[in-house]
Amino acid sequence: MSALIEIDHLTRRFGGLLAVDDVSTAVAPGELVGLIGPNGAGKTTLFNLISGFTPPTSGTVRFKGEAIRGLKPHQIAGRGLSRTFQNLRIFPNMSVFDNVSVGAVGAMGQSALGAVFGGRRRSDAITARTFEALERVGLTAQAHELAANLSYGRRKYLEIARALAMKPDLLILDEPAAGLDDSETAELARFIRTLNGEGLAIMLVEHDMNLVMGICSRVVVLASGRKIADAAPAEVRADPAVLEAYLGVEA
Ligand SMILES: Nc1ncnc2c1ncn2[C@@H]1O[C@H](COP(=O)(O)OP(=O)(O)OP(=O)(O)O)[C@@H](O)[C@H]1O
Numbered sequence: 001m002s003a004l005i006e007i008d009h010l011t012r013r014f015g016g017l018l019a020v021d022d023v024s025t026a027v028a029p030g031e032l033v034g035l036i037g038p039n040g041a042g043k044t045t046l047f048n049l050i051s052g053f054t055p056p057t058s059g060t061v062r063f064k065g066e067a068i069r070g071l072k073p074h075q076i077a078g079r080g081l082s083r084t085f086q087n088l089r090i091f092p093n094m095s096v097f098d099n100v101s102v103g104a105v106g107a108m109g110q111s112a113l114g115a116v117f118g119g120r121r122r123s124d125a126i127t128a129r130t131f132e133a134l135e136r137v138g139l140t141a142q143a144h145e146l147a148a149n150l151s152y153g154r155r156k157y158l159e160i161a162r163a164l165a166m167k168p169d170l171l172i173l174d175e176p177a178a179g180l181d182d183s184e185t186a187e188l189a190r191f192i193r194t195l196n197g198e199g200l201a202i203m204l205v206e207h208d209m210n211l212v213m214g215i216c217s218r219v220v221v222l223a224s225g226r227k228i229a230d231a232a233p234a235e236v237r238a239d240p241a242v243l244e245a246y247l248g249v250e251a
Pocket residue numbers: 014017019037038039040041042043044045046
């Protein structure tokens with residue numbers, strides 16, 4: 001099967017620091033891939049490069065066969081790649097509904113539908129898509145509450161709903177389990193698996209190793225910007241280079 005996203009020799013330099021150093025990998029349609037590495041390994045920078053928030057120093061990213069280098073984040077999102085952020089980007093003084101409809105508007109503004117249907121029909125379609133995403137994450141009943149009133153755990157789902165409202169083919173999750181307790185993390189793991197089971201390709205950055213190893217079919221490991229492993233969880237767990245990167249000792 002041809003790749004959904006192909007990352008080819010991607011590099012990002014910040015002054016003298018190579019935050020992402022010549023990284024190549026690919027994700028197939030419907031795959032669930034983990035991205036792990038010690039603090040400062042370059043995981044978020046790699047996500048920022050893929051989603052257009054940071055321009056690469058060199059290298060290419062192709063999404064659905066098309067080079068996306070130079071496109072703005074909303075243009076990339078409109079092509080079917082949406083993401084969440086390590087630090088939640090919620091508008092606390094807007095309603096839950098409005099927070100999610102931002103995603104629906106963003107996606108539809110890019111589509112032929114947005115151009116063809118103006119006014120009322122377009123806003124009906126945005127409302128429908130927003131409720132569909134809220135339903136998906138179990139937030140329909142809170143649609144008209146302020147986002148600020150949601151618990152931290154629910155706000156994580158709000159952010160995922162906004163990304164889902166864009167009807168992505170690839171969902172990028174940046175540390176979705178950070179700050180969640182064990183039972184919330186287990187619920188999130190089930191939810192991510194369900195989304196993936198429906199055919200959505202997912203890239204997941206996560207420090208919770210059990211979560212990553214438990215649900216991902218493949219795990220990419222970065223250390224100091226370089227890719228040091230790209231294999232099934234069991235193989236990655238046993239890889240001496242990975243143990244050394246995490247523990248700082250030669251295995
Ligand atoms: N805008 C920037 N300007 C300068 N340096 C940066 C910038 N963004 C990231 N870096 C540096 O690049 C390196 C990789 O950072 P990045 O946040 O991608 O790592 P990470 O693997 O996501 O880390 P963490 O697990 O701690 O979130 C770090 O040394 C960081 O300080």
